[in-house]
Amino acid sequence: MPKGEPFKIKMVEPIRLISREEREAALKAAHYNPFFLRSSDVYIDLLTDSGTGAMSQFQWSAMMLGDEAYAGASSYYKLKETVTDITGYEYVIPTHQGRGAEKSAFSQLITRKGMYVVSNMFFDTTRGHAQLAGARPVDLLMDYPTDEFHPFKGNMDTVKLEQFINEHGAENIACIIMTVTNNSAGGQPVSMANIRETYRIAKKYGLLVLFDVARYAENCHFIRMREEGYADKLPIDIAREMFSYGDGLMMSAKKDALVNIGGLLAFRDEELYNKVGGAVVPFEGFLTYGGLAGRDLEAMAVGLREALDPDYLAYRVGQVQYLGELLRSAGVPIQWPVGGHAVFIDAAKFLPHIPWDQFPGHALTAALYLEGGVRAVEVGSLMMGRDPETGENVRSPFEFTRLAIPRRVYTNQHMEDVAEAVINAYKRREEIRGVRFTKEPKVLRHFTAHFDLV
Incomplete structure (x- = not known):
């Protein structure tokens, strides 16, 4: 090598x-x-x-193909095809960056003041947007000393998660956010087993699971390197399995889409897409550009694959x-x-x-x-x-x-x-x-x- x-x-x-x-x-x-x-x-x-990386020659050349149409730009459909291929989610909305995705989603999912939003650990803007929408963010990270080795220090404490749901009631929880990798915990990865178990618990209680996937490709790399049964799998195949244990995603594309600006929302369910999409139009722009130029959409479509x-x-x-x-x-x-x-x-x-x-x-x-x-x-x-x-x-x-x-x-x-x-x-x-x-x-x-x- x-x-x-x-x-x-x-x-x-x-x-x-x-x-x-x-x-x-x-x-x-x-x-x-x-x-x-x-x-x-x-x-x-x-x-x-975030947004401080260097783009490749393929991304720069793709930008010259940007379709700057306000609605229905061909650049959007290139991006949508890429996102759906990697995640399996059919309903894709670009945003100007990750916090635009968070604001749009939380404004619709948090339906009353005092609801909880639960995560393995929130980062700053995600926590801030949950609070601005009237919710109480709750971190349920596994507890590992910083100087001790554990392959997946970003894991959700699934025992505490189920206890929290039973104590506070599923009806009082707007959604569960699975942050991969877990930035506030030190950029630490989350195992596939933990993602799968979190999703199982969520479905048991009828709760929505959204990924915060600014660094999804890095998380897939750690799963490949550290988790049994994944050494021979390609990162894109690990990504596809990972996203199968969720209902949608919010993303700052300024990290693992290798671009200087951009964000994403993507959902499995059309009803959720329509609900959140209604907030994107006034906050970000029309559903097929979300505050971005067509050239930015082109660069993002290339970068999402390069990162894998x-x-x-x-x-x-x-x-x-x-x-x-x-x-x-x-x-x-x-x-x-x-x-x-x-x-x-x-x-x-x-x-x-x-x-x-x-x-x-x-x-x-x-x-x-x-x-x-x-x-x-x-x-x-x-x-x-x-x-x-x-x-x-x-x-x-x-x-x-x-x-x-x-x-x-x-x-x-x-x-x-x-x-x-x-x-x-x-x-x-x-x-x-x-x-x-x-x-x-x-x-x-x-x-x-x-x-x-x-």
């Missing part, structure tokens, strides 16, 4: 590392929030893997693992094994002197930028927000700093530069200080909050 990337580089974009003094000034001007940093002031940008290529997946997951092994060998505490799209540093263990409500994961993002111009993001109690009833900070089971690696963008030499910055910060970890709010938005606060050092 070749060790190099399964592609050649055809175009490059200059990057630079500004001085320490310039980084200090930039971080202060950004109110210690990495979202406010200018990308030109960032050396290696690991804020997110076994050689690409081995490279993709392998690069993330390479960074994880560099950090782990230096003693840096991380979620182990690493997930498919990012290395998640256990900031609570990295910075044990910083209390959880001073957000150690966010404090570490500031330190990494100062150390090496690396932009990361917190995934922990800051992202969880406040309880809408009590107003108290919700404590996350994890205090992570996420290093999300864009697809087909950086080399392993860049990963070594990232590792050097993290390791240097770890050597001086006692000097890192917590953060406090100077401005706190009510919803999805981590995107636009202002901070100062404690």
Whole structure:
């Protein structure tokens, strides 16, 4: 098996590392929030893997075929054919990105205030849209220590799921969201057995199961590598089985469709399609374009298939693992094994002197930028927000700093530069200080909050 990337580089974009003094000034001007940093002031940008990847020559050439008709564009039907072939779902709606899919779906599925939406673990916008629609999101993740190996740390706790249904009543649960891979748990995969059992329980109680599949191809790769009986199956065949255990999907196509913008809704049932589609038209656009240009639909159709290529997946997951092994060998505490799209540093263990409500994961993002111009993001109690009833900070089971690696963008030499910055910060970890709010938005606060050092 070749060790190099399964592609050649055809175009490059200059990057630079500004001085320490310039980084200090930039971080202060950004109110210690990495979202406010200018990308030109960032050396290696690991804020997110969403829409930050590089498209292939096949995607760029497909964009020239974009049909920009408002309704019934041929580009839509190419996308629909691809989605149906991979998922088995006949009813497909594009959206401008994943949060457009979430807003449209939850606005129709959550029919009264106080309903529950249950997941193996929500990510930020999914949780936010459930709350904005009046629901109470509930995480039922299996509990595994970050430093212990388990092949599928993203699994739903199906025992707790059935207990929750019996305790609160199926009529009070809008739907079950199966997130694959499980981003908030550290990009961790979900096993086919767990997906199958979750679907069985849902059908027993007449509940709807929707996949959140931003990173569906990476999850299929982990099933192939780690779950008995799947080693000889192709990723596309694993995907087809996985989607058979659900009623539909929401997707940010900016991850495993390898595009810079776009999202998807897809359903097995026409009634559900009509119900959610009624919200797409006012929120996103007509059902066959959903806020996207025809050229974006063309690129998405190509990218959905490229992401299932076994050689690409081995490279993709392998690069993330390479960074994880560099950090782990230096003693840096991380979620182990690493997930498919990012290395998640256990900031609570990295910075044990910083209390959880001073957000150690966010404090570490500031330190990494100062150390090496690396932009990361917190995934922990800051992202969880406040309880809408009590107003108290919700404590996350994890205090992570996420290093999300864009697809087909950086080399392993860049990963070594990232590792050097993290390791240097770890050597001086006692000097890192917590953060406090100077401005706190009510919803999805981590995107636009202002901070100062404690």
